[in-house]
Amino acid sequence: MSTIGFIGLGVMGRPMALNLLQAGHVLQVYARNPAHSQALCAASATLCETPEAVARGVHTLFINVSDDAAVDAVLFGAHGAADGLAADSIVVDMGTSSPAYTRRLAARLAERGIHLIDAPVSGGEAGAIDGTLAIMAGGSEAAFQRVLPLLQVIGGGIVHVGDSGAGQIAKACNQIVVSAALLGVAEALSFAARHGVDGGKVRQALLGGSAYSRILEIHGQRMLDANYTPGFKARLHQKDLGIVLDAARAAGLALPATAIAAQLMHALVEGGGGERDSSALVEIVQQLNDIKT
Amino acid sequence: MSTIGFIGLGVMGRPMALNLLQAGHVLQVYARNPAHSQALCAASATLCETPEAVARGVHTLFINVSDDAAVDAVLFGAHGAADGLAADSIVVDMGTSSPAYTRRLAARLAERGIHLIDAPVSGGEAGAIDGTLAIMAGGSEAAFQRVLPLLQVIGGGIVHVGDSGAGQIAKACNQIVVSAALLGVAEALSFAARHGVDGGKVRQALLGGSAYSRILEIHGQRMLDANYTPGFKARLHQKDLGIVLDAARAAGLALPATAIAAQLMHALVEGGGGERDSSALVEIVQQLNDIKT
Numbered sequence: 149m150s151t152i153g154f155i156g157l158g159v160m161g162r163p164m165a166l167n168l169l170q171a172g173h174v175l176q177v178y179a180r181n182p183a184h185s186q187a188l189c190a191a192s193a194t195l196c197e198t199p200e201a202v203a204r205g206v207h208t209l210f211i212n213v214s215d216d217a218a219v220d221a222v223l224f225g226a227h228g229a230a231d232g233l234a235a236d237s238i239v240v241d242m243g244t245s246s247p248a249y250t251r252r253l254a255a256r257l258a259e260r261g262i263h264l265i266d267a268p269v270s271g272g273e274a275g276a277i278d279g280t281l282a283i284m285a286g287g288s289e290a291a292f293q294r295v296l297p298l299l300q301v302i303g304g305g306i307v308h309v310g311d312s313g314a315g316q317i318a319k320a321c322n323q324i325v326v327s328a329a330l331l332g333v334a335e336a337l338s339f340a341a342r343h344g345v346d347g348g349k350v351r352q353a354l355l356g357g358s359a360y361s362r363i364l365e366i367h368g369q370r371m372l373d374a375n376y377t378p379g380f381k382a383r384l385h386q387k388d389l390g391i392v393l394d395a396a397r398a399a400g401l402a403l404p405a406t407a408i409a410a411q412l413m414h415a416l417v418e419g420g421g422g423e424r425d426s427s428a429l430v431e432i433v434q435q436l437n438d439i440k441t
Numbered sequence: 442m443s444t445i446g447f448i449g450l451g452v453m454g455r456p457m458a459l460n461l462l463q464a465g466h467v468l469q470v471y472a473r474n475p476a477h478s479q480a481l482c483a484a485s486a487t488l489c490e491t492p493e494a495v496a497r498g499v500h501t502l503f504i505n506v507s508d509d510a511a512v513d514a515v516l517f518g519a520h521g522a523a524d525g526l527a528a529d530s531i532v533v534d535m536g537t538s539s540p541a542y543t544r545r546l547a548a549r550l551a552e553r554g555i556h557l558i559d560a561p562v563s564g565g566e567a568g569a570i571d572g573t574l575a576i577m578a579g580g581s582e583a584a585f586q587r588v589l590p591l592l593q594v595i596g597g598g599i600v601h602v603g604d605s606g607a608g609q610i611a612k613a614c615n616q617i618v619v620s621a622a623l624l625g626v627a628e629a630l631s632f633a634a635r636h637g638v639d640g641g642k643v644r645q646a647l648l649g650g651s652a653y654s655r656i657l658e659i660h661g662q663r664m665l666d667a668n669y670t671p672g673f674k675a676r677l678h679q680k681d682l683g684i685v686l687d688a689a690r691a692a693g694l695a696l697p698a699t700a701i702a703a704q705l706m707h708a709l710v711e712g713g714g715g716e717r718d719s720s721a722l723v724e725i726v727q728q729l730n731d732i733k734t
Contacts, residue, residue, distance in 0.1 A: 281650070282649030305645075305646070305649025307642055309642045310642065321629035322646075324628050325657060329621065329654060332625075332698055333618055342692045349611070350602060352600050353575060353576075354575070357615060359614075360654065360655045361655070362650075363651065392632070408698055412697070
């Protein structure tokens with residue numbers, strides 16, 4: 149099989165890269181924090197010293213870093229990957245970037261004959277480990293078809309949503325739905341607590357009906373257990389809601405529930421909860437209502 | 442088997458009563474609109490002329506009417522059921538009533554030696570027909586155990602949440618979660634539309650990840666199809682959110698996302714959408730944002 153490049157070996161990137169290795173692919177990797185590459189190197193990946201070196205000789209380069217600025221730095225910074233990539237190669241950005249940046253990036257890479265697939269994911273660390281992530285892809289049909297066999301190693305449900313940026317638009321939609329769901333569950337459990345009713349029984353009762361959601365099932369239980377080990381960190385959720393509301397403002401779009409969720413997420417992060425799972429949002433609703441847990 | 446009383450044969454009550462009949466129970470029924478009783482009478486239920494007559498000789502009386510006032514009227518109005526009920530009989534209120542009213546009702550019935558189980562449901566008309574409703578019950582353990590075999594005919598997941606009113610608290614929590622989820626999906630699909638991305642593909646992509654919910658699956662598709670045949674009518678959703686916010690205000694509880702959802706539901710109902718499925722809430726978000734469909 150041909151060699152694949154992989155940049156960014158954090159909580160999500162590491163298990164994705166391991167799944168590619170275990171499927172028999174040859175990987176060369178780069179991580180800003182070299183300690184993150186140990187598991188990959190033990191599994192026979194080649195550690196490179198720069199993004200440019202990772203990009204040399206590969207047809208597909210995966211990038212899994214935290215934001216637009218980090219994507220830009222690994223591609224166009226000193227010893228950036230863009231200088232190592234051959235024409236007709238494909239960059240797959242699996243992080244959550246802004247749709248506007250993604251469209252600009254696609255145009256910039258196209259000048260060099262390089263294709264971009266934006267392919268953000270949903271499903272968390274567990275989904276990355278199990279290879280069951282939902283993947284929302286944007287880019288040309290031809291480039292999508294070329295990377296699809298690799299995406300199928302990384303994820304379960306893979307949808308080609310549309311042109312460049314469409315994957316990031318879908319991811320923004322995902323975060324809109326997830327944050328409204330988190331806030332709804334947080335308000336419901338606070339309502340039950342204030343009325344002296346067992347939140348665990350309420351969650352159990354609701355799971356059987358129209359209110360069922362993964363958020364109620366998984367994050368509802370985290371809230372009941374006050375277990376905020378991430379999972380998905382509040383500061384990253386805050387970042388993603390920033391992308392959503394920036395894109396909404398640019399489009400002149402009012403999103404009242406998302407705006408409320410973002411405000412409360414700011415309160416969570418500013419109050420020191422940025423490294424906790426974003427389901428700790430319930431504690432802001434509890435504080436607002438002076439509910440002791 | 443002993444005879445069961447059933448009052449209220451609307452969209453939800455009728456299929457529930459039919460399931461009890463089909464399980465072999467003997468039913469006597471009352472409906473304010475006698476036309477609603479045709480299917481039941483064809484299936485051998487006895488139609489009574491007053492609530493009092495329905496209540497005579499039964500150990501269990503189901504009530505499935507629209508609100509507190511309607512429950513009160515069938516129990517304590519002219520020829521009310523309370524006058525027909527024997528001591529140690531059980532009233533099962535399956536509608537969505539306010540928790541405060543439910544607690545007062547339990548006390549008032551207890552003076553006559555009558556037990557109350559509040560047992561509101563979630564799962565809609567389809568769940569009522571299939572007998573798969575989620576049922577959230579409040580009341581004493583002894584009374585709950587006595588009606589449990591009947592509830593198992595009507596529903597799937599049955600949870601005894603707590604004392605009288607606890608079922609209604611759980612139902613209020615259900616409506617908090619559902620309305621936040623509806624609004625989140627409405628905002629996400631509006632975001633996708635404004636950015637020129639296919640909402641159907643976004644829904645499909647999101648279903649595979651953390652954003653999965655029954656609301657996204659079922660009501661998201663309704664929104665995409667602009668199919669607002671109820672389902673669950675917006676005016677009833679508005680009524681339920683009124684119960685939630687009254688109970689929250691009485692408890693001094695701030696529920697920001699629920700309040701926003703209730704405001705937009707008012708706009709939907711006042712704009713003439715009261716008889717449509719409450720997923721038509723997306724049209725209010727679209728109007729707000731001048732999105733054409």
